Amino acid sequence: MDKCKSVSARLCCALCGRGFDIEPSQVEDCLEILPDMGWLVVDSSDGTTDLFCPSCSPWAERLSRLSEHSRIVPGLDGTFLALDTGDICEFYGKRSWDGERWVPWRCVLLPTCVDQGGYIRVSVREDGSIVQRPAHRLVAEAWLGEGGELPIVDHINRRRYDNRPENLRWASYEQNNANRDYTRPLVAIGDNGSVVEFKSVTAAQQFSRRAMMSANRDWFDFSDGFVFVYKDEYDDIEPGPYIEQMLEAGSKKEVARMRYFDWLGVSKSRRGASDA
Numbered sequence: 001m002d003k004c005k006s007v008s009a010r011l012c013c014a015l016c017g018r019g020f021d022i023e024p025s026q027v028e029d030c031l032e033i034l035p036d037m038g039w040l041v042v043d044s045s046d047g048t049t050d051l052f053c054p055s056c057s058p059w060a061e062r063l064s065r066l067s068e069h070s071r072i073v074p075g076l077d078g079t080f081l082a083l084d085t086g087d088i089c090e091f092y093g094k095r096s097w098d099g100e101r102w103v104p105w106r107c108v109l110l111p112t113c114v115d116q117g118g119y120i121r122v123s124v125r126e127d128g129s130i131v132q133r134p135a136h137r138l139v140a141e142a143w144l145g146e147g148g149e150l151p152i153v154d155h156i157n158r159r160r161y162d163n164r165p166e167n168l169r170w171a172s173y174e175q176n177n178a179n180r181d182y183t184r185p186l187v188a189i190g191d192n193g194s195v196v197e198f199k200s201v202t203a204a205q206q207f208s209r210r211a212m213m214s215a216n217r218d219w220f221d222f223s224d225g226f227v228f229v230y231k232d233e234y235d236d237i238e239p240g241p242y243i244e245q246m247l248e249a250g251s252k253k254e255v256a257r258m259r260y261f262d263w264l265g266v267s268k269s270r271r272g273a274s275d276a
């Protein structure tokens, strides 16, 4: 055997890059020994093998969950992920300092705001500048692909805060307008507990121009003394004090969401993130 052709193989951690060089002939043996040394050896579906060093192996499981439950948003600077919950987060793939120690990667939920139309917006980087984009468009671009001729992303169940991929579809202006139903009955709830029903959005808009905007929102803003809710959503709720129940459900939902984010390995803030 020609010695000059004997090159060394490098086994290294898929996350931090730590590793060592060995003779190519030793690769098979080495892969068998690595688990005893605390390394994680993962055979991926495309036939390659990923290795994770002892300090990175706890992250590997979270990474695989994340890759399963998120898609990369195309066309942005950096790696922004759209989760299957409809939330947008930013992924940092390199080792980063969290103030106390190095973490191999982190995924941070982007803060959101809601625009005048009731749509959730997030700030992302695009072509070198920071821009606010509607979250549902980013989710659609990531999960549904290009819209082609269709210019609009429509919320199938008409709830503008529900940005889960299965609730979104590319649509024409005509389709979107057909789904925006001004005949949908509304309920106005006063902060004193009074309930007034309106037979349509159009009728409620006569009463308050904010009616549709208020109904499209996911939270209660009583600044005018009342909020609007679509009658069918109001009727979804079990009997009982509607507002307290909704507020309670809201917080339980939030707990469930935070658990899910934790399970995915997504943190809510930049600092103190990604702790196993």
Ligand SMILES: [Zn+2]
Residues within 6 Å of the ligand: 013, 014, 015, 016, 017, 018, 052, 053, 054, 055, 056, 057
């Ligand atoms: Zn490592």
